[in-house]
Amino acid sequence: MAVVLAAGKGTRMRSKTPKVLHKVGGLAMVDHVLAAARSAGAAKAALVVGPDAPWAAGRGSDTVSVHVQAEQKGTGDAVLAAKEAFAGADAVVVLYGDNPLVTAATIDRMLDRVLGGADLAVLAFRTDAPVGYGRIILSESGNVVAIREEKDASPEERAITLCNSGVMAIRAGAPLDALSAIKANNAKGEYYLTDLVEIGAARGFNMVWEEAPFSEVMGCNDRAQLAEAEAEFQRRARAKALETATLIDPATVYFSHDTVIGEDVTIEPNVVFGPKVAVGDGAKILAFCHLTETVISPGASVGPFARSRGGAAIGPGAKIGNFVELKNAALATGVKVSHLTYLGDASVGEEANIGAGTITCNYDGVNKHRTEIGAGAFIGSNSALVAPVSIGEGAFVASGSVITEDVPADALAIARGRQATKPDRSPLASGRDTAKRASKG
Ligand code: UD1
Ligand code: CA
Numbered sequence: 309m310a311v312v313l314a315a316g317k318g319t320r321m322r323s324k325t326p327k328v329l330h331k332v333g334g335l336a337m338v339d340h341v342l343a344a345a346r347s348a349g350a351a352k353a354a355l356v357v358g359p360d361a362p363w364a365a366g367r368g369s370d371t372v373s374v375h376v377q378a379e380q381k382g383t384g385d386a387v388l389a390a391k392e393a394f395a396g397a398d399a400v401v402v403l404y405g406d407n408p409l410v411t412a413a414t415i416d417r418m419l420d421r422v423l424g425g426a427d428l429a430v431l432a433f434r435t436d437a438p439v440g441y442g443r444i445i446l447s448e449s450g451n452v453v454a455i456r457e458e459k460d461a462s463p464e465e466r467a468i469t470l471c472n473s474g475v476m477a478i479r480a481g482a483p484l485d486a487l488s489a490i491k492a493n494n495a496k497g498e499y500y501l502t503d504l505v506e507i508g509a510a511r512g513f514n515m516v517w518e519e520a521p522f523s524e525v526m527g528c529n530d531r532a533q534l535a536e537a538e539a540e541f542q543r544r545a546r547a548k549a550l551e552t553a554t555l556i557d558p559a560t561v562y563f564s565h566d567t568v569i570g571e572d573v574t575i576e577p578n579v580v581f582g583p584k585v586a587v588g589d590g591a592k593i594l595a596f597c598h599l600t601e602t603v604i605s606p607g608a609s610v611g612p613f614a615r616s617r618g619g620a621a622i623g624p625g626a627k628i629g630n631f632v633e634l635k636n637a638a639l640a641t642g643v644k645v646s647h648l649t650y651l652g653d654a655s656v657g658e659e660a661n662i663g664a665g666t667i668t669c670n671y672d673g674v675n676k677h678r679t680e681i682g683a684g685a686f687i688g689s690n691s692a693l694v695a696p697v698s699i700g701e702g703a704f705v706a707s708g709s710v711i712t713e714d715v716p717a718d719a720l721a722i723a724r725g726r727q728a729t730k731p732d733r734s735p736l737a738s739g740r741d742t743a744k745r746a747s748k749g
Pocket of ligand 1: 313314315316317328356377379380381382383385386404405406407440441442443455457471472473474499500501502526527528529
């Protein structure tokens with residue numbers, strides 16, 4: 309099983325938001341860790357939180373138990389807060405909630421070491437900038453014998469570049485029982501989980517260590533580290549997208565933890581995917597789009613400069629052009645919305661054509677209302693559709709209309725002031741000016 313520690317105060321983040329709720333790829337760090345534990349062989353997870361953590365309630369489930377660490381007395385104490393969840397487990401792997409990039413494969417590797425006979429397995433990493441991390445002290449024969457926290461380390465120990473990632477697997481029985489022997493005799497006066505290693509060395513435990521790249525185990529104590537983790541997350545997401553999609557300039561495309569990209573998709577530069585976007589096979593996302601909560605069907609084309617959000621669905625082969633915003637709008641197959649349009653709380657039938665500058669007036673200052681546009685309808689440019697309103701199949705709305713009443717199928721609706729044309733009444737027109745214009749041709 310996995311124990312995820314998330315009770316720390318996170319003061320270095322300097323935020324009203326608890327540290328582990330800060331997001332990487334649009335997902336809270338602690339949820340990345342819980343997801344990795346779930347994908348690994350850890351059937352159950354115990355989440356340890358502080359006393360004032362209303363956010364934790366929604367994270368409990370059949371497989372995740374939530375435990376409160378009454379006082380933040382250190383990582384060793386935090387693990388013990390979940391003690392009741394250990395019953396029946398063969399091994400416990402401790403994960404830190406501010407370590408969002410740890411992978412399921414690594415968690416499995418650590419559990420395998422203790423299930424394969426080790427008492428304790430420590431996950432290490434190397435960095436040229438070890439400041440702030442616990443240093444791993446090895447014996448001459450290369451066995452791990454202690455982990456020294458920065459504040460307690462001697463100058464020689466501080467020079468060590470092999471660091472503790474925080475991931476530790478502990479076999480049930482004597483090794484797990486040894487947690488209660490941890491004392492708070494260190495510079496911070498905290499119960500350090502890392503002291504389990506020195507206790508284990510004294511008790512003759514069989515202790516092993518594994519190594520992971522820094523990019524996978526970096527801890528996010530402050531916002532600079534959070535930004536580094538985000539950069540690494542994006543590198544991974546881009547690499548994954550490149551398996552099936554062409555990205556003209558991958559470094560300028562930003563993904564969310566749940567972005568789904570189909571086969572043969574093309575993504576131009578400077579595209580941001582917020583949460584809940586799926587892009588169907590063969591679709592094209594042109595430059596400078598910002599997309600969240602949107603399903604893009606196969607063969608659709610979106611952008612450049614499109615914004616889609618709030619539960620939008622773009623049908624197969626549909627075309628969303630520049631400066632178009634969609635919000636909670638369902639567009640059927642082959643719909644064209646080519647320029648400068650806002651469709652909010654709307655549904656648009658197959659092959660309808662929405663002219664430039666069309667606006668659904670969905671909000672009356674109090675409530676939101678829907679606009680229904682039938683299949684094959686044509687909305688002329690610069691029309692305002694004042695919701696609630698429906699435009700029937702095959703209906704035609706003349707450009708510049710302000711539509712406040714339903715338009716039946718196949719009808720032509722014109723809702724604008726009639727044009728009055730008055731010869732020679734231009735304020736610019738006088739006999740002389742007219743002559744000048746004429747002579748200029
Ligand atoms: C910890 C390790 C350090 C390691 C580093 C890796 C210890 C003593 N030190 O240091 O060796 O190099 O992680 O990133 O473990 N937490 C609780 N309750 C507490 C204190 C902390 O739940 O009382 C949680 C925090 O929410 C956090 C995790 O434990 O998710 C780690 O705590 P943190 O204070 O970030 O430890 P570091 O100083 O980073
Ligand atoms: Ca940390």
